[in-house]
Amino acid sequence: MEDAEMLLLLSAVSTTYGADSWTAKFIGSGCFEVSSVKKLIIEATCVIPEASYEWCNWVPRKVGIVAWRAFLDRLLTADALSRRNIYVETPYCRICDTNMESVDHLFTGCPVSMEVWQVVFAWCRVPNLFAFHVRDLLNYYKTAITNVQAKKAFYGVVLTAFWGLWKARNDLIHNEKAVVVRNVFEEIKIMS
Ligand SMILES: [Zn+2]
Structure with missing residues (x-):
């Protein structure tokens, strides 16, 4: 019985022969980017973050x-x-x-x-x-x-x-x- 359940679960899993890699599930490109995550959070919460601090490379x-x-x-x-x-x-x-x-x-x-x-x-x-x-x-x-x-x-x-x-x-x-x-x-x- 348990064997049958396990086989049923595994039937939905597809495998490939390449090396394992990480994929960001909710980002189109699959690459993790802070900007994309920020965009997702804004879309999900409808809250636009306050202006961020502006650095200036002309000062130490x-x-x-x-x-x-x-x-x-x-x-x-x-x-x-x-x-x-x-x-x-x-x-x-x-x-x-x-x-x-x-x-x-x-x-x-x-x-x-x-x-x-x-x-x-x-x-x-x-x-x-x-x-x-x-x-x-x-x-x-x-x-x-x-x-x-x-x-x-x-x-x-x-x-x-x-x-x-x-x-x-x-x-x-x-x-x-x-x-x-x-x-x-x-x-x-x-x-x-
Ligand atoms: Zn004072």
Whole structure:
């Protein structure tokens, strides 16, 4: 009886003499591609993912990583550490000492970073931007400038400003080095 059942099941299986290989069942080409899987998920869930982080090959990797982590809210700010139940000396921003230190505060709401952005935007000859979120700053290059090359250069400067602000914040916390707008801007200029 069991033999008959097994033979029945095997009758639906076709075999070939070639070497075994993996095939992605739901992808037309049979080759696994992240883009195809992403498309399948979007079709199945009808949810379009949020815009992804844009890398810029004109800036060093270590510079781009700071903005990337800010974009993902993965920088170890005071609020991020508290969320992970890690002790922090103070939940407040060490630069202004008036607001909770979050990624959005540090890069958009902190008076010192607002001043830095103002100087950076003036240097790049684009209108000042009152950003509320990190993503506002990271998307600004799309509308601030029309020329493709200049757009990329400006985006590189924005990423460098993220790096400069984060470095200034770390220098203050770990080396007690005061955050001075002019100095932060000079560092951004040199790195840019
Ligand atoms: Zn602050």
